[in-house]
Every structure is written in C-alpha cells, then in structure tokens.
Amino acid sequence: MTGGTDHDVVVCGAGVAGLSAACALGRLGHRVLVLEKRPVPQPVAKGEVLQPGSLAVLREWGVADRLEAAGALRLEHLVARAADGTPRMLLDYGRLPTPQPWLLAHDYPTILATLAETLPPSVEVRRGALVEDLLRTGDRVTGVRVDGAELRVPLVVAADGTSSRLRRAAGLTAPRRDYPHRLAAFELDGPDGTVPADFSAYVTDGGLRLRYPLPGGRIRLYVQVAPDELRGLGPDGLRAWADRVLDGCPGLAPLAGAFRAGVDRRQVLPVSRALAPALAVPGLALVGESGHLVHPMAAQGMNSSIADAHTLATVLRQGGSLRPGVLDHALRRYDTARRHDLHHIGRTSHNAARMITDRSWIGDRALTGTGGNARIRHEVMHTMSGLGIRRLTPVDRLHQIGVLPDPRAARLPGWARAASGSGAAAR
Template sequence: MSAPDVVVCGAGVAGLAAACALGRLGQRVLVLDKQPVPAPVAKGEVLQPGSLAILHDWGVTGRLEAAGAVRLSRLVARAADGSPRMVLDYARLPAAQPWLLAHDYQSILAALTDALPEGVEVRRGVPVRGPLWSDGRVAGVRCDDGDIPAKLVVAADGVSSRLRTAAGLSAHRQDYPHRLAAFELHDVAELEPDFSAYVTEGGLRLRYPLPGRRVRLYVQVAPDELRGIGPDGLRAWADRVLDGCAGLAPLAPSLRAGLEHRQVLPVSRSSARTLVAPGIALVGESGHSVHPMAAQGMNSAIADAHELAAVVRQGGTLAAAVVDHALRRYDDARRRNLAHIGRTSHNAARMITTRSWAGRRALAGTGRNDRIRHEVMHTMSGLGVRRLTPLDRLHQIELLPDPRAARLPAWVDRAVPGDPAR
C-alpha cells in the first residue's frame, strides 16, 4: 500500500468496523494490531438489530449466517427457576432484521475481515508506540519500524488505549465489584433461542446459544472466588451454582465437563470525556465500555464506525480543517447516545447483579409494562435511543400506576422497518 489516508490502531471489531466503513468511502486504510493473531476471548458475540442493519450493508451479516450464526428471538430476564420476569420480544421491533445474531468473536472478526474493501490492509504483530504530531494535531503514528503519516488516525486499541492517553484524552473508568466467569459449554441439548439472564441470590447467570450445539455461560463471581481452586473445589462450586439456579439444570452435565476451561473477566464501565482530538477519533472501548449484561459494547463500536464514516463522507475531503470539523460532529452525535446507552446498560446490570429493592422492583415493573418495555427494547436494539421521562421511572418501579402500560408507544405505528429513527 502507498501512504494511507487513515491509520486504524487495533484490529478488534471496533477497528475492523472503522476500516470497513472508511474503506467503503474509497479511503486507503491501514489497520495495525500488536497481536500476531486475535486472542481467543469470550466477548462480543451477540449482535443487535441496529448493528445487523449496518453489517448487512457491508456484506457481513450474510457471511455470518452462512457460517452458522444463531438467531435469537428474545432477550429474557428470568427468575432462578427459569420463569420469565421480563421478556423483550425482538420480533415486535420495526427492523428489517428483528432478532439478535450470535457467533464466536473470532468468527465475527473473520467476517469483517473478509468484507474489507480492496483499499484496506491489515498488518498484525505491529505495536503502535504513539502518535505523530504536526502543528498541534495528530498526523500519523510511530511504530518500531518507522513512522506512518496519515490524514486521520482512529484509536481502536481498547479500554487501556495508549493512543487515547498520548493524545491527551481521558476516560473515567469504574470497576464493578464482581467479575464474570465465562464458560463455553459443548454438546448441549436444544434450548430456547434467546439471550437469558437469570436473577439469583448469587447474582447474574447469563446464557445464550452459539453454533454447533454450544452455549456461552457467564456466572457472576467475587474477584477472588475461583482463584487457586482445585478440581474438587470447582465441582463443589458448580453444584452451588446449579443448586441456586434451577433454570440452568439442562446445562449441568456440560458445565461440569467444562469447568477447567474458563475465563474470569473483569467488568467495568468507562466513558471518555471527548471522543476526539485534532486528527484522531476514538471508537469502541478506547472511548467507552459497558457491562456485558445488555449486549451493548460491540454494537456501540459498530455504530461508532458507521457514524465516523458518515461525517467523513459529508466532509468530502481529508483536509485537516475539514477532518477536525467532522470529528467534532462525530463527538457530538456519539457522546449523547453513548451516555444514554451507558445509563441503560448500567441500570440493566444493577437490576440483575444486585439485591437492591429498587433494581428488583424496576425489573418486575418493566416486565409488566408493555409501553416502557418497548421503549427499553428499542434503545437496547440499537435502532435509536428512546429516553424515559422521570414520570416513566415512577411507572417503572410502580410507585405510580401507568394508564398506558398495556399500549405500545405512539411512535411505533409511525416507524418504518429497516429505516430506524435515530
């Protein structure tokens, strides 16, 4: 490749999505990643309808479905015995693809890579040391084997982003007081095709199917709960998990068989004060992260890439002043939505992971209120933010009766499938 127009640092979903979106504008894009091969991590496996609409345009959705991706029709919060407390029925959404789509993170990366336009190059095993500067703006990146100038730099290098820090951008991070133990279960008997979160006395248990009769299971644990535990301790721990969540009984044999193969993941939420500086934009976890309970992180990263390409296209040129104006518009558009999505994700996580009266009351109240449930589902699906009013919050925890609880919101009849209101 000749000198790139854009350098993207990070070849996760955020970076590849940015490369795909910008490459489709005819820009020459170079993607750099320090890892020689993608790390096998349990993350970013569920795509929301808003992301599916974008990925369909890029030719990614078809690749994923051809590779066996699983359609999930509902997001369900359940009691420990498996009975539903709140059901988000995605078939009721005004979307061209009213479902969730689940596949392994590595398969999603592969589908994005296969869909990259000809003007995009991916180089792995290349650490980026920092930004290049020119006239007070980022003008490329520094690597061990030389400097790479670019008209735009995209930081997609994760929650501990080196580029974000070097560009003088800060992100406020808050760790949750628990972690998630992730298990990949094999040879599982057929389950309902949904994304299910169980509310138990021990915290969150989350499961969804993956291709090939596999299931992803997350179990909320204390930070040191599984540290140094031997095989007998693991089996006793699994028995306690299953005893406290009868709804997981169909997974019991597969969980016991897969105890040794687990990942324990820290859980945090973060938000950068701004997503841009002159010459550089943050996408994905370099700019924001949320609790995985609501399946928003990867989907927000794809929306970042889509919005960034939209403002660059509208600018019409990569001249420095035009790029920096476009970046300010990107920051304004995304941070407003991300703030709301962050609150929604945090509130959803608190409903499931804590024993607070308000959280449990809000979960039950949302489950019984068709109107509010539809508003929440629309936001979580990525089809556009629907903000709840202070009065809605009182209805949600059932401190005030809602005369409209059995009716869908008025905007539903005006929505056009495949053309989400944003």
C-alpha cells in the first residue's frame, strides 16, 4: 500500500464522525478510503438521538429516510422533569422552523449501518486496518502509515475518537475536563406502563435520570452515578441500589419492573468535556470526538460530529480543489467555523448538564427560570436543535435565574412566531 494515486482522502475511524465525513466528501466526488481498526462495530449505549439540524443533513444524504424505514422513532419534546415526573421545562420541537421538527431515536449500530449503506461509490471502507502514524513533508501531513505501509493522500481526516492517536501525532491537544460523575446506561424491555415518547431528564436528589424510547418497545435509561458507586455490587446489592434509584425518582415507576430485571446489564460511561484549540493543521482535519467532547445530557455529541463533516465538505466544495494552498485555506475556514460553534455548543451542554446534575441553587433557579420564560426557552431549543446558534446575553442570564424580571418572557422570538404563523406547529 504505497503512493497516493488511488485515493484523495483517508478517513481514520468508522464511527458516526468518520462515516459522515466519508459520505460528505464522497458526495463531492473525492475518492475516500475509510480505515477502521476494529473488524466489526462495537455496540455502545450512546449516540442514539439525532437533532433536527442533523436530520436536515442526513435527509440530503438519503440517510434519514432509511432510518425511519428501519423503525426510528420521532420524539417531539425534550423535557426536564421533577423527580415525580412533573415537567419543569418543556422544549416543543414542533415550533422549530424546519421540515423535520422532531428528534429521531434509533440504536447506534443501526445508525452506523445506515450511514455505511448510503456511502457513495467513491468511498471504500477497510476494517481491521491499524493506522500507526502520520506521514509528513515538512510541517504538512501528507498521509498515514497503516499496518506498516505508507499511504500518501492530500487530506487525512482524524475520526479516531477521544484518545485520538492522530491528534497527538499532529501535535494537537484536547484537554479533557472530567465531570465528577458517570452515567450508567441500561436498555430496558417491556415497561410496566405508558411512557411518554419523549426525551426526558429527571432532576432528583441523586442527580440525573435520563430516558427515551428506542424501537421495539425498548427504553434507554441513564442513571448518574459516582465513579465507584456500582463497583463490587453483587445481585442483592444491585437490587437494593435499583430500589434506591426508583424511590428517589417516582416518575420512573412505569419502568420499575424492567429496571429491576435489567439492572445487571449495564454500561458505565465516563463523562467529559473538551475542545481542541485547533481542529486542523495543513493536510489534516479533526472531526467528532477526536476534536471535542460534550456532556450527553443535551444530545449534542453525535450531532456535532455530523455538523463537522457537513462543514468540512462545504468549505472543500467552495475551495474546489485539494491542492495544498487551496486546501489549507479551506481547513483554516473549517477550523474557525467549527470552533466558534463548538465553543457555544459545549457551553450550552455544560450549562444544561449542571442544571440537572449539580443540584445547586443557581442551577435549580436557572432550570425554573428557563422553563417559565417562553422567549429564552425557544432560543435555547433553537441552539440545541442544531439549526443555528442563538446567543443569550448577560441580561438573559439574569432573567434565567430570576434576579431580573423579563418583560419579554411571554413573547416568542421572531423565528418562533413566524413558524407558528406558517403552521409549523402552533401549540
């Protein structure tokens, strides 16, 4: 495997970020090679909820319709609830100005498989291929070393995850700030009662409990835990722990039987946030978790990866060439655009997570204030949906925590009034 005549781009990693980059760049006509070290995809309990901004991109690629045909579920509301299930902040996605005003939920392996099925003919995927290092000419990345051989291409895309070997090889950092908790993920079958088909986060004295439906009548449940909370617990200990979780969150009563039955089948996920100070160097772009991490509370991680791929393809299409000078200009534009958005998305996700997980006075006030302020609530929803950043001012922050009354609290933003007037979903 030598030379560079067979491919224009090498994408390292075949998760959602890598396959999205391959799909987007392949649609430009570039010859793309995806290299993935794992022989088969690994099932993980994350990356299952798509935001409207991502759905617009995936519909353009032919992915969204395939996901719906495969049973993906439309979720119209994102709700923060009290422990007893009472809504404290409800985001009504039907008010969004988009043809897809909903979240879409499906299993991560199905999302990966659907992306793989829709890859353009110019994309090749090789599994079981270990990318060992970057190749360089001066300060420029000119390819990769894979399984002991050299592969030279104009552009390398690093989509190799949180511990990205290629990011380190390029001299880039992404300092991780770990949250003081983890999330235990459970896949539950057969709830005991009716469960609303929405994305719901419960605020409890024990922290976050998050649930949403998956196809086939299943429920995904996340429970906030301390790093060692479940370590060493036997069957009796796990049952007692499950009882404490349910006692502290009566709103989960319809899931009680399924939760107790499935409590020993879990994944415990670390939770961190990070943003690399640069997402590109000459000849190399970072996409997905190789460049950034966010708390999963606001369902932004996978969606940010898709936005990375779409933005990268957009700037490359505008450049029109992979010649070094043109490519470098495009990569600088990609870096500027994405870091600008990712900084705001990361802050929004962090603030949303703190409102639920910290149980602080200010977080509780911010949740109540946002829930009761139609204008701010809709601005936050627009940002979280991936349809465009809506910045809150310092005065808005004071309105959120109730320090300063908001005379516009009952007024919807102009975009929401227009969406309601056009019949998007007046509710």
